Amino acid sequence: MEAHLQHLLNAVVLGGTYALLGIGLTLIFGIMRVVNFTHGELYTFGAYMAYMLAGMMGLNFFMSLAMAAVLGMALGALIEFTLLRPLKGADIDTTMLVMIGAGIAMQAGEQLVWGGVAKSVPSPFPTEPVVIGSVSVGMNRLFVLGVALLLLGGFYLLINRTKLGVAMRATFQDPDTAALMGVNRGLMYTLTFALGSGLAATAGALLGPIFVVTPTMGDLVALKAFAIVILGGLGNIPGATIGGFVLALAEEFGAGYLSSGYRDAMGFILIIAVLIVRPQGLFAMKERIG
Amino acid sequence: MRTMKTTALLLSAALLAPGVAFAQETIKIGVTQPLTGAVAASGNYVANGARVAEEVVNANGGVLGKKIQLIIEDNKSNPKEAVASAEKLIVRDKVPVLMGAWSSTFTLAVMPKLVEYGVPMVVETSSSTKITTSGNPWVFRIAPTSAMEAKSFAEKLDHFQPAIQKADFLAVNNDFGRGSAEEFRKMLQAKGVKIGVTETMAPEATDLSAQLSSIKQSGGDTLFVTTGVEQITLILKQAAELRLPHRVITNGGSSSPDQLIAQAGAAADGGYFTLFFAPWFPEKAVHPTVAKSFVDGWNKKGYDFAGLTEGYRGYDGIMTIVEAIKKAGKAEPQAIRDALWTVKLDGVNGDIAFKKDGPEGKESGQNEANVYVVQVKDGKVTMP
Numbered sequence: 001m002e003a004h005l006q007h008l009l010n011a012v013v014l015g016g017t018y019a020l021l022g023i024g025l026t027l028i029f030g031i032m033r034v035v036n037f038t039h040g041e042l043y044t045f046g047a048y049m050a051y052m053l054a055g056m057m058g059l060n061f062f063m064s065l066a067m068a069a070v071l072g073m074a075l076g077a078l079i080e081f082t083l084l085r086p087l088k089g090a091d092i093d094t095t096m097l098v099m100i101g102a103g104i105a106m107q108a109g110e111q112l113v114w115g116g117v118a119k120s121v122p123s124p125f126p127t128e129p130v131v132i133g134s135v136s137v138g139m140n141r142l143f144v145l146g147v148a149l150l151l152l153g154g155f156y157l158l159i160n161r162t163k164l165g166v167a168m169r170a171t172f173q174d175p176d177t178a179a180l181m182g183v184n185r186g187l188m189y190t191l192t193f194a195l196g197s198g199l200a201a202t203a204g205a206l207l208g209p210i211f212v213v214t215p216t217m218g219d220l221v222a223l224k225a226f227a228i229v230i231l232g233g234l235g236n237i238p239g240a241t242i243g244g245f246v247l248a249l250a251e252e253f254g255a256g257y258l259s260s261g262y263r264d265a266m267g268f269i270l271i272i273a274v275l276i277v278r279p280q281g282l283f284a285m286k287e288r289i290g
Numbered sequence: 291m292r293t294m295k296t297t298a299l300l301l302s303a304a305l306l307a308p309g310v311a312f313a314q315e316t317i318k319i320g321v322t323q324p325l326t327g328a329v330a331a332s333g334n335y336v337a338n339g340a341r342v343a344e345e346v347v348n349a350n351g352g353v354l355g356k357k358i359q360l361i362i363e364d365n366k367s368n369p370k371e372a373v374a375s376a377e378k379l380i381v382r383d384k385v386p387v388l389m390g391a392w393s394s395t396f397t398l399a400v401m402p403k404l405v406e407y408g409v410p411m412v413v414e415t416s417s418s419t420k421i422t423t424s425g426n427p428w429v430f431r432i433a434p435t436s437a438m439e440a441k442s443f444a445e446k447l448d449h450f451q452p453a454i455q456k457a458d459f460l461a462v463n464n465d466f467g468r469g470s471a472e473e474f475r476k477m478l479q480a481k482g483v484k485i486g487v488t489e490t491m492a493p494e495a496t497d498l499s500a501q502l503s504s505i506k507q508s509g510g511d512t513l514f515v516t517t518g519v520e521q522i523t524l525i526l527k528q529a530a531e532l533r534l535p536h537r538v539i540t541n542g543g544s545s546s547p548d549q550l551i552a553q554a555g556a557a558a559d560g561g562y563f564t565l566f567f568a569p570w571f572p573e574k575a576v577h578p579t580v581a582k583s584f585v586d587g588w589n590k591k592g593y594d595f596a597g598l599t600e601g602y603r604g605y606d607g608i609m610t611i612v613e614a615i616k617k618a619g620k621a622e623p624q625a626i627r628d629a630l631w632t633v634k635l636d637g638v639n640g641d642i643a644f645k646k647d648g649p650e651g652k653e654s655g656q657n658e659a660n661v662y663v664v665q666v667k668d669g670k671v672t673m674p
Binding site: 002003006007010014111115116117118120127129131136137138141210211212214215216217219220251252253255256259260261262263264 | 325326327328330331333334364463489490491492494495496497499500501503504506507520523524527528530531532533552553555556557
């Protein structure tokens with residue numbers, strides 16, 4: 001029983017960050033329809049910014065997190081402005097190739113600036129874990145889960161309940177009509193990409209202190225983010241949230257009870273199984289790409 | 291037209307000439323290490339150790355009257371890239387001898403190329419038994435095999451208080467991790483220690499809480515961990531979060547305890563680490579003067595102290611190669627291979643000499659290396 005509970009707790013904590021990555025990408029891939037290969041690199045960027053601000057410059061940890069998120073948004077806006085804007089109207093393959101190139105260039109850049117050796121971000125939390133009955137969890141992980149849940153709720157409200165959210169959704173459903181209604185389309189594109197990128201950078205900055213920071217840390221993460229988005233249904237924020245938690249549960253219990261060496265394979269096996277039964281994902285929107 | 295051709299010829303000759311002259315002045319040694327990717331910390335440390343050796347050798351007049359020149363390639367912590375880097379060094383740079391490739395998996399991937407091109411390689415790190423038993427006569431390993439490490443560890447088993455009653459294993463899912471877990475399991479079983487669970491992890495895995503939760507349930511008192519320093523850091527941190535009651539012992543010699551103290555903090559306390567060089571206690575090395583000259587050379591370069599435990603591998607590896615070139619009298623692959631069998635060298639780890647290992651007629655060279663066990667206590671490395 002104790003083992004089940006510990007695995008469950010591990011999965012919930014991990015699921016929070018997966019969900020954060022998932023909603024960031026679902027904004028860009030699901031709503032904007034950009035196959036974004038820079039998502040994992042934005043995650044890495046966020047982690048390195050946290051390392052630079054909190055680790056090298058000695059700034060306050062929470063301040064550094066906020067700044068890493070803002071810098072991630074700024075980088076996202078820059079990518080949209082310089083790479084995606086000139087490609088407006090280009091077919092999906094062209095955009096995808098440009099984004100693959102951008103992802104590779106960013107990873108090479110990170111390697112050049114920071115070197116290949118792992119960095120560690122100092123964490124302000126005590127190493128003593130929080131003990132609940134027979135299970136325990138690190139304070140830093142609880143903090144990550146808390147921030148993730150806050151952001152998940154916040155973004156759900158932003159997209160579904162605010163005027164800005166309506167404008168964003170309208171822009172990607174029917175750009176011309178949205179423009180006629182007075183929506184600034186260019187601004188919406190940049191803003192959506194920046195928000196999605198900011199979420200990836202936040203996830204990286206949050207997880208930096210828990211894991212170690214390396215230039216290739218975003219590779220597997222990007223793959224998982226795509227899986228989560230597809231699992232939850234494109235462009236669906238609650239879907240991506242649930243998809244994140246489902247993936248974490250599959251990995252954690254698969255590794256705990258089946259085979260730990262193939263932990264990362266477990267999640268993808270589950271995704272293949274889901275897509276065979278429900279090709280549109282668990283919580284799909286009515287229409288799909290392509 | 292003719293003048294143009296002549297000019298072009300002269301020009302290209304002029305351009306080529308310095309290159310030719312340069313090549314004649316140095317003896318090239320190829321090095322393939324993981325400088326980026328999942329195990330980059332160790333690869334960089336080994337490469338730095340090799341650079342220290344290069345400087346020491348050249349400061350003492352080089353070998354055969356020429357300076358040595360290292361050509362260090364990044365194998366990106368990836369077996370495919372390891373093969374590509376070795377091939378590049380052999381074909382393009384025409385190096386007569388190689389050192390590499392850190393991980394057993396990378397080394398095993400490179401080995402067929404050594405036979406194909408007939409170039410010897412000194413293996414400075416990899417511990418998988420398979421490397422010297424598969425019948426590859428171009429491989430010479432200075433690092434201990436997992437079996438040797440387990441044997442040395444067995445002699446120290448009685449020092450553990452309270453005694454090890456039941457052992458669990460957490461190993462990286464490759465030749466290094468699986469091979470080492472297997473050898474230690476056999477050794478412990480023979481010593482009457484109960485064996486609990488064996489969990490594995492992908493080399494790039496970062497969240498190991500599922501494995502550690504299962505290990506916690508096993509009821510063992512000691513956890514043997516086999517992987518590189520990056521994953522050891524994560525395991526120590528996550529084990530503390532899960533209140534894992536086990537005593538943690540890492541093997542394989544790639545733990546860089548000072549890096550663990552810096553990055554895992556209090557979580558590293560109480561852990562035991564097997565190493566092949568203990569730079570905190572150079573006086574305990576078999577050849578203290580050799581150990582001291584290596585540490586001095588390392589410090590002069592301004593390299594990180596934490597890297598010494600791995601850096602020695604690069605130093606001993608290059609020194610072994612240089613000794614073989616000296617004995618061969620020429621920098622040619624076949625001659626260097628034959629000379630490697632006659633090398634007798636005082637290394638940082640201890641005496642370096644190769645014994646035959648593997649099937650008859652196609653033996654690989656294997657060195658009997660020394661193993662040390664250190665413990666981290668209150669943020670300091672001690673030798674129990």
